[in-house]
Amino acid sequence: MVTTPAFRRLPRAVREQQMLDAAVRVFSRRGYHGASMDEIAEKAGISKPMVYAYLGSKEELFVACLHREGTRMVEAIAGAAAPDLPADERLWRGLRAFFGFVGAHRDGWSVLYRQARGEPPFVDELTMMRARMIEVVAGMLDNALRTEGREVAETELEVVAYALVGATESLADWLADHPEADPETTATRMMNAAWLGAGQLLRGITWHPPAA
Amino acid sequence: MVTTPAFRRLPRAVREQQMLDAAVRVFSRRGYHGASMDEIAEKAGISKPMVYAYLGSKEELFVACLHREGTRMVEAIAGAAAPDLPADERLWRGLRAFFGFVGAHRDGWSVLYRQARGEPPFVDELTMMRARMIEVVAGMLDNALRTEGREVAETELEVVAYALVGATESLADWLADHPEADPETTATRMMNAAWLGAGQLLRGITWHPPAA
């Protein structure tokens, strides 16, 4: 019997991406544990053993998702924040790139970063990514301080960086949950909160994006 | 055979608390899915059917934990931030109460709030708690604004509140992961970041707790 096969045979690299796409969607909807390999395979239009053959165990598959999405994100941000700009300008560009990314990948963000938080096997991977972000932010602050000839203990910087990154992630969640919201506006609000602080906002002082 | 029973029979209310204590510990160590009802029962010094008889399914048990810990926390904070104080004072007291609570309940916090984030069945419960916190913070900001005769769109306030709460939660995680860290100091740092913002911190302007 020579029925036309519903789906052609495809090279490995292509199928792997399809699987990852499906996995991201399913993980984001169901959560890590709620997701079944059967469903992921089905959504990818392939059978389960193929997934195991290409991406390994469920855990490895999830890490692969996390890694792909995380790398894309870090690249998007790093590309935007040139190191030879003043601190506020750098912060602004970084934030804009970040929220732009999240806005365009709501599924990926909300699923993966929310999932990976508590689960023992993934904490490491996620922590690494956060650490890189925090390092970037702390480095930025440190850089700005040195320019002005001042200096601050490392822990001090780290904690402020933590707060900034946490606030940003929180707004990213907000953005992921509000499909009608605009990334650019969200970034502006974040910039206001982070750069000026509640004290100045309450006094009516606000920050606006540069005209350029 | 009349062996002295290893553990006396206890009234329901007491056993329920013991079970919840055990559940919080186990959930926090293993994560929601990693935790088994058998282990929780064992740690509570009771057998599994008792847990089911008193607290219902695993899901209900987790929600019960979340609820208890959350209620305790909200009460601790609400009790500290009197509504008739200036905004900075209220914020400071709220933050101090919050970090004090987390410092004293590192297990409870890190486990429950980290766990509940991504999992579909618990998102609602957690969202409610966050919503209450955000409402409190937004109300505080709004209050401060009215006092000065100014006004701001509700979304605007909500977003700033989101950022503040997110930053605070992030530092709470940091605190939970650094047993040597001091809640009071952490609260001070948070106050600096939130009230003054990165811009002023970089210029060397800092905030210090009132002498009282």
Next chain:
DNA sequence: GCGTAACCCTACGTACGAGTAGGTATGCTC
């Protein structure tokens, strides 16, 4: 001291889902 209601147990049924065994078809190289 006897009934009844509460507390509490051991031992099981069962479902779900990760991971695999073993085999088939297709296309590519020579």
Next chain:
DNA sequence: GAGCATACCTACTCGTACGTAGGGTTACGC
């Protein structure tokens, strides 16, 4: 067109852990 590697499938095993059936024991009222 023979050989071979790669793509792909159906149909299974099996562990784990939720939830329960069914029965024993202690206290308390009367």
